[in-house]
Amino acid sequence: MVACWDCPRGCGVVRDLELGACRAPGRAVVATAMVHMGEEAIISGSGGSGTVFFSGCNLGCVFCQNHNISQVCRGEKMDAEALANTFLKLEADWVHNINLVSPSHFSAQIAEAIKLAKQKGIKLPFVYNSGGYDSLKTLKEMDGLIDIYMPDLKFADDALGSKYSGVDDYFSVAAPAIAEMARQAGAPVVAGGIMHRGLLVRHLVMPGMVQDSMAALDWLKANAPDAIVNIMDQYRPTYQAHNYPEINRRLDAGEYRQVVEYYEKLEFKYAHLLPQGYMFL
Numbered sequence: 001m002v003a004c005w006d007c008p009r010g011c012g013v014v015r016d017l018e019l020g021a022c023r024a025p026g027r028a029v030v031a032t033a034m035v036h037m038g039e040e041a042i043i044s045g046s047g048g049s050g051t052v053f054f055s056g057c058n059l060g061c062v063f064c065q066n067h068n069i070s071q072v073c074r075g076e077k078m079d080a081e082a083l084a085n086t087f088l089k090l091e092a093d094w095v096h097n098i099n100l101v102s103p104s105h106f107s108a109q110i111a112e113a114i115k116l117a118k119q120k121g122i123k124l125p126f127v128y129n130s131g132g133y134d135s136l137k138t139l140k141e142m143d144g145l146i147d148i149y150m151p152d153l154k155f156a157d158d159a160l161g162s163k164y165s166g167v168d169d170y171f172s173v174a175a176p177a178i179a180e181m182a183r184q185a186g187a188p189v190v191a192g193g194i195m196h197r198g199l200l201v202r203h204l205v206m207p208g209m210v211q212d213s214m215a216a217l218d219w220l221k222a223n224a225p226d227a228i229v230n231i232m233d234q235y236r237p238t239y240q241a242h243n244y245p246e247i248n249r250r251l252d253a254g255e256y257r258q259v260v261e262y263y264e265k266l267e268f269k270y271a272h273l274l275p276q277g278y279m280f281l
C-alpha cells in the first residue's frame, strides 16, 4: 500500500484506508462512459468524443456544475484492465478520441490503462481534460501517452482559487502545469475539423472577474502562445455559489464581450481553429 502524492494536494494518505481531499479510493471510479456530442466542435466532431467521467476531484469549486459526481466518489470501480476495455469499447463506437474528464486524482491508474489499451491496439488520441490543478510529476508520467491536453485555467490570482476552489495555490500550480502541457503538446494538429494533438485551454468567465480573465489570457499569450482557447460563457450559480453573493448571479453579456474582445486583441496564433461565440442574454 502506497501513500498518495499523486496531485499537488499532497495528502500522503493510503487511499484504501483513508480519504484524501479528492475523496477517491485507490482504484479508479468511473461515474459514466459515453459518446459525448457537447464538447467543442473540434473535439466532438460529428462522431462524438468517447468521454470517461471520473468521480471525485482534487479541487472543491463552490460553483461546480458536476458536484453530484465531483464531490462524492460514486460509480464503478475499475482496475487498469477494465479501464482499458472501456476505452476500447468507446473506440468501437467510432468516436474521435478518448476524453478523460477529471483524471488528476486517478492519473497513475489511467497511465497504466492507456499503456494497456495501446498494447491492445487502440489508435485514438487521448484527451487529458482536467481542472488545471496537476503536478509536474504526474504530467511527466503522462508524456507520450496524452495527445491533447484540455485543462481549465480558472483564475490568474491565487486568492480567487483560495476563495472559490478550495486550494490556496491554484494559479501557482496551474501555471507551470499548463506550461508543461504546452511543451508536450506542441502546435495544434487539426485535420478534417478534428483536433488530433495540441493544447486547448478552457477559461470560464466569472461574474465580476473580467480583470482576472484578462490576466489569465495575458499569461496564456506569453506562456502558451500555441494554445487554442475556449472562453466560456456558461457560468451558472450552482452548488454552494449562493453563499457568495458576488458570484450568485449569471454573467452579463457585457462582461463576456469585454473578455472576448480583449482575447481578440491578443491575436492568438490558432484563434481561427475555435471561433468564440457571443452570448445573448
Ligand code: SF4
Residues within 6 Å of the ligand: 004, 005, 006, 007, 008, 009, 010, 011, 012, 013, 015, 019, 020, 021, 022, 023, 024, 058, 104, 105, 106
Ligand atoms: S490524488 Fe487525492 S489523495 Fe492523492 S494527493 Fe491528490 S487529493 Fe490527495
